[in-house]
Amino acid sequence: MEKITAPRGTKDVLPLEVDRWHMLETTARRVAQSYGFQEIRFPAFEHTELFIRGVGDTTDIVQKEMYTFEDKGGRSISLRPEGTASVVRAGIEHGVFQGALPFKAHYIAPVFRYEKPQAGRLREHHQFGIECYGAAGPEADAEVIALAHTFLTNVLPVATELPFVLHLNSIGCPTCRGAYRDKLLAYLQSKPLCHNCTERMARNPLRVLDCKEASCQSVVQDAPVTNQCLCADCQTHFASVQTYVRQLGIPFVVSDRLVRGLDYYNRTVFEFICTQIGAQGTILAGGRYDGLVEQLGGPPTPACGFGCGIERILLLQDAFGVAMRQEHTPFLCITTADTPDSPAGVAARLLTQKLRAFWYVEQDITGRSLKAQFKHADRLGAKYVMTIGSTEIETATVTIKRMADGAKLTCALDSDAIVALLLADIAPQTAPVMQDSSENANL
RNA sequence: GUGGAUGUAGCUCAGUCGGUUAGAGCAUCAGAUUGUGGUUCUGAGGGUCGGCGGUUCGAUUCCGCUCAUCCACCCCA
Numbered sequence: 001m002e003k004i005t006a007p008r009g010t011k012d013v014l015p016l017e018v019d020r021w022h023m024l025e026t027t028a029r030r031v032a033q034s035y036g037f038q039e040i041r042f043p044a045f046e047h048t049e050l051f052i053r054g055v056g057d058t059t060d061i062v063q064k065e066m067y068t069f070e071d072k073g074g075r076s077i078s079l080r081p082e083g084t085a086s087v088v089r090a091g092i093e094h095g096v097f098q099g100a101l102p103f104k105a106h107y108i109a110p111v112f113r114y115e116k117p118q119a120g121r122l123r124e125h126h127q128f129g130i131e132c133y134g135a136a137g138p139e140a141d142a143e144v145i146a147l148a149h150t151f152l153t154n155v156l157p158v159a160t161e162l163p164f165v166l167h168l169n170s171i172g173c174p175t176c177r178g179a180y181r182d183k184l185l186a187y188l189q190s191k192p193l194c195h196n197c198t199e200r201m202a203r204n205p206l207r208v209l210d211c212k213e214a215s216c217q218s219v220v221q222d223a224p225v226t227n228q229c230l231c232a233d234c235q236t237h238f239a240s241v242q243t244y245v246r247q248l249g250i251p252f253v254v255s256d257r258l259v260r261g262l263d264y265y266n267r268t269v270f271e272f273i274c275t276q277i278g279a280q281g282t283i284l285a286g287g288r289y290d291g292l293v294e295q296l297g298g299p300p301t302p303a304c305g306f307g308c309g310i311e312r313i314l315l316l317q318d319a320f321g322v323a324m325r326q327e328h329t330p331f332l333c334i335t336t337a338d339t340p341d342s343p344a345g346v347a348a349r350l351l352t353q354k355l356r357a358f359w360y361v362e363q364d365i366t367g368r369s370l371k372a373q374f375k376h377a378d379r380l381g382a383k384y385v386m387t388i389g390s391t392e393i394e395t396a397t398v399t400i401k402r403m404a405d406g407a408k409l410t411c412a413l414d415s416d417a418i419v420a421l422l423l424a425d426i427a428p429q430t431a432p433v434m435q436d437s438s439e440n441a442n443l
Numbered sequence: 444g445u446g447g448a449u450g451u452a453g454c455u456c457a458g459u460c461g462g463u464u465a466g467a468g469c470a471u472c473a474g475a476u477u478g479u480g481g482u483u484c485u486g487a488g489g490g491u492c493g494g495c496g497g498u499u500c501g502a503u504u505c506c507g508c509u510c511a512u513c514c515a516c517c518c519c520a
Contacts (some may be wrong), residue, residue: 309520337478370478378480
């Protein structure tokens with residue numbers, strides 16, 4: 001048979017690594033909720049039109065990276081390439097923007113883009129996203145940035161130096177950006193630019209600003225800068241954002257080259273960038289998008305938020321050797337040397353069933369030898385192993401082996417007695433393991 | 444979409460200047476006096492040497508194409 005592999009740019013998460021995902025997700029939800037951002041869920045696919053109007057039809061994401069197909073009803077459907085458009089659509093659809101504002105939501109969801117995979121870039125990746133609607137002031141920007149900072153410092157090792165740098169900029173409102181664009185175009189007109197930038201000039205001249213080509217860099221050095229061409233309102237807004245972020249003790253640098261790839265941004269844009277995970281160093285990025293709700297047919301509603309790439313956080317954790325592994329060790333293994341249909345086999349199964357109300361209990365289901373069952377119990381890290389065979393049935397007594405020191409405890413063959421004995425034996429230690437692994441996740 | 448590197452067991456990798464049954468370590472499974480783990484010893488299973496085509500008496504080894512992985516550009520989280 002021919003092997004079927006995972007589609008290009010997708011990743012399996014095996015049980016061994018799933019703990020780190022739980023830990024990230026748990027922390028994300030906890031931090032989001034501590035800032036008042038409730039969870040929202042939305043479909044993995046939408047009408048293609050939503051992304052064309054939301055993300056923007058000049059963007060690469062919409063032009064060449066969307067998974068678009070026609071469904072059996074003839075509709076053009078696209079897998080979501082990002083989360084914000086869907087949240088806005090859902091908000092409009094359910095009248096949320098006419099209700100109590102601000103509306104604050106978070107999500108953790110897979111997004112899909114047809115890209116060529118490389119380090120930190122996948123065709124399916126997961127984003128932790130934050131959305132805040134109905135707050136126009138710089139306090140909202142600062143709150144969103146603070147949330148981002150809190151999340152990152154909770155999932156990454158924070159030494160004297162942070163493993164990432166916050167870059168902050170303002171690209172102005174539609175009015176001052178238009179004026180700025182003209183100014184920039186006039187400046188760039190006569191300058192020598194690389195092939196890419198010549199193309200960029202037509203579509204999105206702002207992108208020329210963060211070209212990595214050395215020749216363009218030198219040209220751009222003297223170019224007019226976005227945040228110095230802002231209108232009065234945008235200037236005050238940006239100044240306040242900086243003040244508030246500084247007040248919160250969050251270090252940042254103003255990068256006047258920083259622009260974003262999605263059309264809907266205005267005023268504040270920011271990126272948390274690291275240098276340890278390859279060329280795709282942006283781990284979290286966002287900003288303000290005041291025009292988006294109206295653009296998609298809702299009431300004029302100011303908005304801001306961010307998206308954070310979970311896989312890139314994982315990569316950064318790897319780079320810093322952050323280990324995260326919950327213990328999944330059985331408390332008790334019940335072994336038997338008899339056949340599954342024998343009285344002992346039946347008793348073992350019933351007992352396992354009862355004791356699982358208290359602990360994680362393993363019982364062999366492969367029919368391997370008693371010795372192999374012990375070996376397996378040891379490998380799993382079981383605290384106790386209890387054997388039930390014909391002798392135990394006859395005497396109505398069981399011995400339970402304490403694996404740490406090999407001591408044998410004797411007990412009546414009765415679930416209540418066994419529970420009592422084991423509870424007494426572990427009393428000085430910590431409580432048994434029956435709890436949600438995602439609840440006690442922290443570094 | 445463009446460019447570079449790589450592709451041998453579940454994992455990490457040897458190896459074949461083209462030649463009979465392709466190896467190691469780890470992992471898995473089974474035994475070492477028949478109902479008791481971690482060490483040790485012995486043994487076993489597991490690979491169409493990424494796929495297709497070409498050159499050749501003969502290819503896992505050479506050539507072409509293709510697919511996949513990794514990395515960079517582009518773009519973005």
